[in-house]
Amino acid sequence: MRCAVVFGCTLLLAGCITDRVLVQEDQGRVVVDGDVVVRTKREIEALRGLPFTRDVPLEVMTVKELEQWLNRYYDHYKIALKKQDYFYHKMGILPASRDSASTWKGFLGGFAGGVYDDDRTASDGTKGSMILVQDYAWWSKVQLDMIGALTGMDLAYEVFLAHELTHALQDQHFELDRLLDQSGSGQGSDDDVRMVHKTLLESEGNVIGMAYFAGMHLDDVAQRKAFFAFLRYNNLFNAPLLTLIAGKTPSFFSRQTFAQYELGLDWVEQRLDDGEWQQRVDGVGGGAMAELGRSYARLPGTPGALPASTEQLLFADKRLDPPLHLPDLDVDADLHLPLLPHALHNGGDVFGALALKQWIEKPFVSADAVARGWGGDRYDVFVDDDDSPVLLWRLLGDSDDDAEEILVALRERFLRSLAEEEPGQRSVVVVDVPDRVLLSLLPSAPGAKGVRVTRPERLLLERRGSRVVVVNGASAAVDLEALVDHLFEQTRAIGADDGDVKRRTAVAAGLERTLDHALATAPKEEGLQLGDRLVLPRRTMALRIGVGQASFDDPALDDDEFAFAAPDIEARWGLRENIEIALPGALTLRTQLGPLLLSAGIAPRGLPIFDPFAGVWSGRLLTTATLQAPTIALSLQAEAAPQFSLAHLDGATNDLAVRAGLAMRPVPWLVLQPGLSVEDHDVDDQGVDVVRFGGVLQRGFVDAPLIELEFLPGLMAYLASSVSCRRDDGKFGGLVVVEQRHALGLLLYF
Numbered sequence: 001m002r003c004a005v006v007f008g009c010t011l012l013l014a015g016c017i018t019d020r021v022l023v024q025e026d027q028g029r030v031v032v033d034g035d036v037v038v039r040t041k042r043e044i045e046a047l048r049g050l051p052f053t054r055d056v057p058l059e060v061m062t063v064k065e066l067e068q069w070l071n072r073y074y075d076h077y078k079i080a081l082k083k084q085d086y087f088y089h090k091m092g093i094l095p096a097s098r099d100s101a102s103t104w105k106g107f108l109g110g111f112a113g114g115v116y117d118d119d120r121t122a123s124d125g126t127k128g129s130m131i132l133v134q135d136y137a138w139w140s141k142v143q144l145d146m147i148g149a150l151t152g153m154d155l156a157y158e159v160f161l162a163h164e165l166t167h168a169l170q171d172q173h174f175e176l177d178r179l180l181d182q183s184g185s186g187q188g189s190d191d192d193v194r195m196v197h198k199t200l201l202e203s204e205g206n207v208i209g210m211a212y213f214a215g216m217h218l219d220d221v222a223q224r225k226a227f228f229a230f231l232r233y234n235n236l237f238n239a240p241l242l243t244l245i246a247g248k249t250p251s252f253f254s255r256q257t258f259a260q261y262e263l264g265l266d267w268v269e270q271r272l273d274d275g276e277w278q279q280r281v282d283g284v285g286g287g288a289m290a291e292l293g294r295s296y297a298r299l300p301g302t303p304g305a306l307p308a309s310t311e312q313l314l315f316a317d318k319r320l321d322p323p324l325h326l327p328d329l330d331v332d333a334d335l336h337l338p339l340l341p342h343a344l345h346n347g348g349d350v351f352g353a354l355a356l357k358q359w360i361e362k363p364f365v366s367a368d369a370v371a372r373g374w375g376g377d378r379y380d381v382f383v384d385d386d387d388s389p390v391l392l393w394r395l396l397g398d399s400d401d402d403a404e405e406i407l408v409a410l411r412e413r414f415l416r417s418l419a420e421e422e423p424g425q426r427s428v429v430v431v432d433v434p435d436r437v438l439l440s441l442l443p444s445a446p447g448a449k450g451v452r453v454t455r456p457e458r459l460l461l462e463r464r465g466s467r468v469v470v471v472n473g474a475s476a477a478v479d480l481e482a483l484v485d486h487l488f489e490q491t492r493a494i495g496a497d498d499g500d501v502k503r504r505t506a507v508a509a510g511l512e513r514t515l516d517h518a519l520a521t522a523p524k525e526e527g528l529q530l531g532d533r534l535v536l537p538r539r540t541m542a543l544r545i546g547v548g549q550a551s552f553d554d555p556a557l558d559d560d561e562f563a564f565a566a567p568d569i570e571a572r573w574g575l576r577e578n579i580e581i582a583l584p585g586a587l588t589l590r591t592q593l594g595p596l597l598l599s600a601g602i603a604p605r606g607l608p609i610f611d612p613f614a615g616v617w618s619g620r621l622l623t624t625a626t627l628q629a630p631t632i633a634l635s636l637q638a639e640a641a642p643q644f645s646l647a648h649l650d651g652a653t654n655d656l657a658v659r660a661g662l663a664m665r666p667v668p669w670l671v672l673q674p675g676l677s678v679e680d681h682d683v684d685d686q687g688v689d690v691v692r693f694g695g696v697l698q699r700g701f702v703d704a705p706l707i708e709l710e711f712l713p714g715l716m717a718y719l720a721s722s723v724s725c726r727r728d729d730g731k732f733g734g735l736v737v738v739e740q741r742h743a744l745g746l747l748l749y750f
């Protein structure tokens with residue numbers, strides 16, 4: 001029964017979503033709605049500040065079809081993945097019964113709602129294509145469809161679409177294969193640098209996709225700060241859920257994946273801040289998004305370039321601390337190391353500070369201190385004739401103390417892995433002193449689930465100064481002491497290859513030229529038109545908070561003059577294309593006819609709660625016509641506020657008001673909205689005509705500010721001010737002031 005209710009509610013909510021991304025053709029095939037794609041691409045171009053240079057083919061798959069596609073993908077890379085499995089098995093990251101291909105495939109197949117494949121070539125020869133998964137994780141779809149039921153948007157798929165289109169822009173302008181294949185020093189493969197680039201690419205995709213979802217303008221600093229605070233809160237809120245649904249996936253794999261979507265947020269935000277600051281102060285740079293784009297083009301190690309290691313992503317104070325690159329081991333033409341004559345070199349890479357941290361950490365126990373002391377590392381895997389891997393791992397600490405801390409953490413982690421595999425039977429401690437740990441590893445028992453050891457082996461951890469060496473899997477035939485001495489000789493920092501530096505410099509210069517042209521031709525985000533301030537467009541919010549004073553004195557009503565402090569609050573949301581809602585319950589419909597904006601709204605003014613038959617019911621009706629231009633807009637409004645009692649229908653009264661006002665933007669950072677309102681209030685069957693001056697135009701049935709002054713992009717100080725006068729034929733000029741309202745505060749459009 002409970003499942004039926006949930007399913008029924010989901011169908012009801014889904015029916016409120018009018019702009020579906022995936023639609024069914026007459027033949028029953030699910031395809032992508034082309035109009036939605038065109039609209040999303042246009043908005044992503046404006047938001048990211050880069051144009052699409054070619055089409056992005058789209059394909060819709062089921063989860064089963066995606067798994068088949070992943071099978072082909074992993075088959076293509078099976079040799080590289082097999083090499084990596086030896087390392088994962090020797091580190092205890094994966095048990096011997098599992099491989100990384102099936103682990104990643106099962107994990108991604110249950111999570112992915114969209115995929116961008118930069119290697120995929122369409123039938124027309126176009127490089128790079130997208131996949132949307134029509135039956136992806138229900139837990140995520142239900143969350144987004146609940147919001148989509150209000151907004152009318154298919155948020156789940158529009159977020160995926162925006163995210164993957166951002167990757168397409170990255171590929172077309174910054175070459176994803178270059179970013180994901182290059183090494184850090186020209187000395188060989190560097191997984192740590194690849195992780196940096198994957199993290200920044202995914203974090204940027206996350207930022208652009210969620211900014212599109214929220215309708216944020218990232219060039220506005222106030223909106224940007226609020227938006228990044230929301231992203232961090234959202235990540236914090238979803239972290240336990242993501243951990244739960246990761247299921248049996250090893251935590252190292254799931255944490256590596258999730259880190260890519262949040263670890264780069266600080267870096268992306270800093271680049272946007274720097275670009276916005278350069279634009280405002282220096283008048284150069286092209287704005288926030290231009291600076292983010294240029295970080296992909298700059299030569300590594302130069303100011304504003306991409307981080308050179310995950311350590312620089314983890315710790316802001318380490319961004320001027322370049323990683324130490326270690327040389328490749330000298331293997332002969334047959335891929336043998338003389339001290340391991342019967343083992344074939346199976347590849348090597350950099351583990352990195354982030355991977356080290358995630359591998360060492362336990363629940364509620366941070367490894368930040370160990371990762372902070374990481375200076376550089378390189379591991380190599382050799383495979384003996386009997387298919388037994390030997391791991392040689394060299395690490396450099398920032399100091400002797402850091403290296404000592406790394407050694408202690410490695411000792412604890414390796415011992416923990418051994419204990420988890422076969423408690424009490426897997427190893428014998430031979431030496432355990434502060435700078436050296438030597439264990440004798442015994443063959444695994446039949447059926448053991450952990451990392452299998454098929455022969456007697458040795459595990460050695462040793463520190464000499466700021467250097468640490470790990471040998472895991474050396475057989476009794478290996479001269480362990482000579483091997484360790486050789487590894488310590490090779491545990492030293494080296495500089496980048498001169499040829500590699502020249503190549504990177506040329507690539508960076510070419511990308512800068514391409515980026516300059518792209519930025520010059522990209523569409524720009526449009527800010528709010530003047531008329532849009534009265535009735536918000538889709539995916540736009542307005543929030544204002546202020547405080548002021550009101551004073552009232554009307555001799556005609558025999559009231560004494562009094563004054564009181566009053567809060568000034570406005571909260572409105574452009575819910576759908578032509579619908580705005582505002583607290584505490586106003587609803588406004590709008591339509592745009594060229595420069596003419598027409599709207600009509602309704603809101604309760606008084607609702608009896610305890611005795612609805614005796615109480616007075618009151619509502620408000622408001623119509624607005626606005627003729628808008630870039631720097632000036634003229635608005636006319638008519639409002640009726642009928643009120644009646646169910647107990648005394650003959651006592652119904654009606655308040656009427658007619659308003660006219662101008663909205664002017666004489667300079668980009670200043671908006672003035674003066675107006676005049678003529679109102680007829682029926683009070684005790686006596687007509688009292690009131691004339692109001694100042695900020696009297698209504699939006700969401702709240703007075704608009706008289707002055708909006710932008711002092712930070714997206715954040716304004718405002719003055720709300722109005723004066724009410726009553727007609728009095730006995731007074732000079734025929735008007736007497738009866739009420740004044742003035743308030744100051746902050747206003748944010750986002």
